[in-house]
Amino acid sequence: MGRIEEAFARGAAEKRKALVTYLCVGDPDGDASIDLALACADEGADILELGCPFSDPSADGVAIARASQRALGRGGGLDETLRVARAVRERSDVPIVLFGYYNPLFVRGEEEAARVVAAAGVDALLVVDLPVDESMPLRTAAAARGLGLVPLVAPTTLPERVARIGALGERFPVPFVYYVSMTGVTGGAGGSAVLASAGAEAARVRAATKRPTVVGFGIDSGERARIAATEADGVVVGSEIVRRIERGATHGERLASVRELVRELRAAV
Amino acid sequence: MQSPSLGTGFYGSYGGRYVSETLIHALDELTEAASCIAATPAFQKELSDLLATYVGRPTPLTDAARLARAIDPERKTLGRLFLKREDLCHTGAHKINNALGQILLATKMRKSRIIAETGAGQHGVATATACALFGLPCEVYMGAEDVKRQAPNVGRMRLLGAKVIPVESGSRTLKDAMNEALRDWVTNVATTHYCIGSAAGPHPYPELVARFQSVIGEEARAQIVERTGQLPDAAVACVGGGSNAIGLFRAFLGDAGVMLYGVEAAGHGVASGRHAATLTAGRVGVLHGSKSYVLCDDGGQIQEAHSISAGLDYPGVGPEHAWLKTSGRARYVSATDDEALAAASLVMRTEGIVPALETSHPFAKIGAIAAEVAERLGRPATVVLCLSGRGDKDLETLLGRLLPSETPGAS
Numbered sequence: 001m002g003r004i005e006e007a008f009a010r011g012a013a014e015k016r017k018a019l020v021t022y023l024c025v026g027d028p029d030g031d032a033s034i035d036l037a038l039a040c041a042d043e044g045a046d047i048l049e050l051g052c053p054f055s056d057p058s059a060d061g062v063a064i065a066r067a068s069q070r071a072l073g074r075g076g077g078l079d080e081t082l083r084v085a086r087a088v089r090e091r092s093d094v095p096i097v098l099f100g101y102y103n104p105l106f107v108r109g110e111e112e113a114a115r116v117v118a119a120a121g122v123d124a125l126l127v128v129d130l131p132v133d134e135s136m137p138l139r140t141a142a143a144a145r146g147l148g149l150v151p152l153v154a155p156t157t158l159p160e161r162v163a164r165i166g167a168l169g170e171r172f173p174v175p176f177v178y179y180v181s182m183t184g185v186t187g188g189a190g191g192s193a194v195l196a197s198a199g200a201e202a203a204r205v206r207a208a209t210k211r212p213t214v215v216g217f218g219i220d221s222g223e224r225a226r227i228a229a230t231e232a233d234g235v236v237v238g239s240e241i242v243r244r245i246e247r248g249a250t251h252g253e254r255l256a257s258v259r260e261l262v263r264e265l266r267a268a269v
Numbered sequence: 270m271q272s273p274s275l276g277t278g279f280y281g282s283y284g285g286r287y288v289s290e291t292l293i294h295a296l297d298e299l300t301e302a303a304s305c306i307a308a309t310p311a312f313q314k315e316l317s318d319l320l321a322t323y324v325g326r327p328t329p330l331t332d333a334a335r336l337a338r339a340i341d342p343e344r345k346t347l348g349r350l351f352l353k354r355e356d357l358c359h360t361g362a363h364k365i366n367n368a369l370g371q372i373l374l375a376t377k378m379r380k381s382r383i384i385a386e387t388g389a390g391q392h393g394v395a396t397a398t399a400c401a402l403f404g405l406p407c408e409v410y411m412g413a414e415d416v417k418r419q420a421p422n423v424g425r426m427r428l429l430g431a432k433v434i435p436v437e438s439g440s441r442t443l444k445d446a447m448n449e450a451l452r453d454w455v456t457n458v459a460t461t462h463y464c465i466g467s468a469a470g471p472h473p474y475p476e477l478v479a480r481f482q483s484v485i486g487e488e489a490r491a492q493i494v495e496r497t498g499q500l501p502d503a504a505v506a507c508v509g510g511g512s513n514a515i516g517l518f519r520a521f522l523g524d525a526g527v528m529l530y531g532v533e534a535a536g537h538g539v540a541s542g543r544h545a546a547t548l549t550a551g552r553v554g555v556l557h558g559s560k561s562y563v564l565c566d567d568g569g570q571i572q573e574a575h576s577i578s579a580g581l582d583y584p585g586v587g588p589e590h591a592w593l594k595t596s597g598r599a600r601y602v603s604a605t606d607d608e609a610l611a612a613a614s615l616v617m618r619t620e621g622i623v624p625a626l627e628t629s630h631p632f633a634k635i636g637a638i639a640a641e642v643a644e645r646l647g648r649p650a651t652v653v654l655c656l657s658g659r660g661d662k663d664l665e666t667l668l669g670r671l672l673p674s675e676t677p678g679a680s
């Protein structure tokens with residue numbers, strides 16, 4: 001069993017939901033990202049999403065877009081994200097998902113990208129602008145290295161597509177499914193009703209794909225996490241972590257603020 | 270819109286749909302509408318009536334004899350030069366052909382709101398115009414840098430009732446405007462049609478836009494055959510995202526004797542690294558929904574493009590051009606800012622036409638292209654050039670660069 005599968009199994013055994021935390025690697029710098037990622041794990045995050053910054057993050061809202069710009073300004077990118085992943089892996093067994101856009105991986109070449117990503121101790125990839133239809137080259141290369149590729153399902157995704165994603169999971173490693181709670185970019189605040197129905201929708205996606213399904217987008221507090229996680233298998237929190245990192249004046253402040261949020265989220269789910 | 274099928278979305282290995290999952294359904298709907306509605310005779314008739322009575326089509330084909338003689342006084346390489354006058358379209362550029370087609374389609378799809386990105390502002394003006402004509406609200410994303418350098422078009426969009434949203438992120442030009450438009454679309458996808466302005470973006474946009482623009486080449490082909498009794502030896506157009514070029518090229522793709530040339534913006538020179546010559550100096554990558562050539566570094570980060578012309582200042586290009594380059598069917602060359610300005614000056618003084626800065630780029634390369642074609646043919650070439658737009662929007666740049674001593678405030 002892979003690290004991600006183990007994390008979901010452990011959570012189920014302990015009757016709690018999966019907590020997935022995102023941060024943009026390189027914001028404010030790579031070494032800080034190592035500490036921040038380990039702090040998330042230490043406060044109980046089950047899975048870390050390490051965001052590889054991209055110059056044109058058109059699926060992200062202002063918080064992550066600004067963080068990406070800052071990270072790129074300080075030498076961020078795929079290599080730096082992998083360096084951070086390796087450093088986290090040396091110190092922790094927490095599952096790591098490399099989260100990003102396709103071009104940095106594509107330009108490296110799918111085979112080579114899968115090789116270096118797996119070598120860094122990453123467990124799966126999540127590529128926001130790579131819908132299942134175009135995913136076979138990377139999916140195949142990733143699978144050959146034991147790497148999963150996490151599919152996204154949106155409120156606009158029709159049941160036939162969800163079924164196709166389920167079918168893919170029979171041939172390729174699909175460790176979990178990411179359900180996008182609302183049409184939009186990252187960073188919006190989800191209303192309680194939206195998050196509750198997203199959780200219910202995630203449960204239907206889980207039934208159709210037979211994969212744990214987590215809800216992301218619009219979750220920025222313990223209360224919202226609890227609502228979304230009631231029926232789903234877990235929640236993803238990203239922009240609020242990124243905002244706290246942006247607001248912190250010192251490394252210590254950033255760490256403390258992120259720890260406080262993750263603790264609150266952990267207690268809620 | 271000849272064939273109902275919109276194809277696979279791939280041109281060779283280029284194209285596809287590299288977008289958020291949230292947008293897939295909207296792209297499916299658009300593909301469906303494009304093949305089921307836009308292909309019907311009723312839609313075609315409605316659109317061609319609009320093109321005739323509102324846009325002013327067919328646009329003329331002008332025999333640019335004085336310019337041809339200025340470029341090649343001895344008639345050794347450039348025999349005749351014909352200009353396809355898209356600058357005479359209502360709103361001043363070819364962009365209206367596509368904007369009207371898409372907005373008409375959007376009304377059939379019962380979309381209640383239109384968004385667009387724009388670089389030079391020509392597509393923004395065209396979309397604002399079509400929205401005014403159909404009574405739809407319109408919001409246009411435009412890089413803050415372009416808002417400054419294409420001020421007349423910003424004013425026109427506002428007068429037409431559109432909201433212009435300056436984009437401050439990244440290089441503050443076309444690519445960033447497109448990112449912002451994609452963010453809007455993913456948020457408001459149920460009600461909103463995203464009117465993409467070039468033959469780029471995710472499937473079905475490259476195909477949809479190419480079909481709406483192919484009226485350029487269809488007319489030009491018929492006109493030149495009527496005038497000269499023959500096909501041209503070469504067809505030439507500027508390439509930003511590639512819509513006027515593909516609109517011209519499509520009619521000639523099956524004519525092996527017609528060489529196709531796309532001219533990109535070389536900015537300060539390709540060697541300087543400050544340019545927008547994506548096909549000339551870029552590599553295969555994924556940007557804004559399709560796989561094509563892009564300007565990016567070894568880490569896959571998209572680089573900023575540079576061009577004096579806002580409409581060519583883009584680090585990507587439509588996927589069909591990537592395929593035409595790879596297959597060898599079309600050739601792509603580039604012209605610098607300075608070459609484009611010199612060419613604009615020559616066109617104005619020999620033909621009495623003020624060309625857009627975008628279109629000044631192919632004008633700058635006519636001599637070199639004619640030489641290459643004539644060499645191959647062993648006789649002077651007949652060339653048709655798509656005069657994609659007029660230069661009214663560029664007056665400030667043209668005056669500042671060409672008549673600096675007479676322009677207050679120009680350095």
Ligand SMILES: Cc1ncc(COP(=O)(O)O)c(C=O)c1O
Pocket residue numbers: 362363388389390391392466467468507508509510511512513514579580581625627628657658659
């Ligand atoms: C007059 C004119 N020509 C050309 C272009 C470039 O676009 P495309 O390559 O899609 O024709 C523009 C874009 O704004 C334009 O305004």
